[in-house]
Amino acid sequence: MHFNRNGSLLPHLWQGDGSARYFESWAFAAPRGCAALRAWRGELRLAAARGFAAYCEDVMAEPEAKAYLHPSLREWLPYLVIHATLARVRYSQPALAVRTMPAESTGLAHANYAVDWTLAFLAGLTDFALDGTGGPVLALARGPSEVPPPPRLGPLVKLRNLERVAFDCILYYQGYAADSPLAQLLALPAPPSWWPQKAARFLAALESRFGPTDDKALLVLFWFIRRAVSVHGALALSLLPVLAVCWARPKEKAD
Numbered sequence: 001m002h003f004n005r006n007g008s009l010l011p012h013l014w015q016g017d018g019s020a021r022y023f024e025s026w027a028f029a030a031p032r033g034c035a036a037l038r039a040w041r042g043e044l045r046l047a048a049a050r051g052f053a054a055y056c057e058d059v060m061a062e063p064e065a066k067a068y069l070h071p072s073l074r075e076w077l078p079y080l081v082i083h084a085t086l087a088r089v090r091y092s093q094p095a096l097a098v099r100t101m102p103a104e105s106t107g108l109a110h111a112n113y114a115v116d117w118t119l120a121f122l123a124g125l126t127d128f129a130l131d132g133t134g135g136p137v138l139a140l141a142r143g144p145s146e147v148p149p150p151p152r153l154g155p156l157v158k159l160r161n162l163e164r165v166a167f168d169c170i171l172y173y174q175g176y177a178a179d180s181p182l183a184q185l186l187a188l189p190a191p192p193s194w195w196p197q198k199a200a201r202f203l204a205a206l207e208s209r210f211g212p213t214d215d216k217a218l219l220v221l222f223w224f225i226r227r228a229v230s231v232h233g234a235l236a237l238s239l240l241p242v243l244a245v246c247w248a249r250p251k252e253k254a255d
Contacts, residue, residue, distance in 0.1 A: 021102075022070065022073055022083050022086075022087055023083065023086050023087070023090070023098070023100060024083070024103050024107075025082045025083060025086070026107070026158055027106075027107055027156060027158065035096055036089070036090075036093075036096040036097060036098050039089045039093060039096060040085060040086045040089050043085040043086070043088060043089050044081075044082060044085045046085075047081055047084075047085055052078040052081045053078045055078070055081065056077040056078040056081055056084060059084060059088060060074060060077070064091070065088075067091060068087045068088065068090070068091040069084060069087060073087070103158070105154060106154040106155055106156060107154055107156050107157060107158030108154070108158055109151070109152055109153060109154030110136050110139070110140055110151045110152070110153055110154070110157060110181070111136045111151070112151060112152075113135065113136055113139035113140075113148075113150070113151035114139070114148035114149065114151070115135070115148070116138075116139070116142075116148055119135070119138055119201070119202070119205045120133075120135070122202060122205050122206060122209070123135065123138075123205045123206070123208065123209045133162075133166065133205065133208055133209050134162065134163045134164075134165060134166020134167065134169070134170075134204075134205070134208040135166075136151065136163055137159070137163045137166040137167050137170055137182070137208075138166055138170060138175075138201060138204065138205055138208075139151050140153075140176075140180060140181050140182040140185075141170050141175055141176035141177065141180050141182050141183075141197075141201060141204075142177060142180055143177030143178075143179050143180050144179060144180075146177070150180055150181050150182075151181070152181075153181050153185060157185065162211070165207070165208045165211050165212055166204060166205075166208035169203070169204035169205075169207045169208045170182070170201065170204045170208075171188070172204075172226065172229075173200035173201070173203050173204045173229060174191040174195055174197065174200055175197055175198070175200035175201035175202075175203065175204045176188065176191070176197065176201075177197055178190035178191065200229075203225060203229070207222050207225070
């Protein structure tokens, strides 16, 4: 879903089309000797032997492909060839048992989050579904009392490639609340009470905006930012005993 200029959602043409659903490959389980998994493996090996691009072209040229290869899947071939191979197997062998659960309510439940428009502006967010700025991870770092609140978690959490840079950034800058879903899920140590979590989250959003960049200027910039954060954090920690002593001495004199 893309955003219009006024911030409203602009849905894809196939949004709500049940036939646009297809099996994801990042989480599945099967018993030993599973016929469906064996057939899927065989089809994928066939695609690899033929060449993924050539295999996808041949499959899309088949008349029956329209029944199981939705336009939304075709757009991403041959990148999603592993999805196409299972779709072909399930269509050609309908007796094979495959039980599916919607990704939106399981591994990607956290992707349905309320947008913090300040962070969205900083990160340059333009696409809610293909958010390359790590918005869902930044949202998981919110505390339950924050506005907007954090999203809910499903029974498992799938971090897409687009979100892994943000995950690294939010951990490094400690931009998460101690009671956030992210901290509770991973049993993260609570940041110091004086740590500016929201400011740290801004830094994480700024860095994750550029993803796994190889731009040397940006790499140097973020290196300096991280060093500055580390130095200031270490300096603040080293000053805590001094501040504690200074706070205690007037108290002792008063006693």
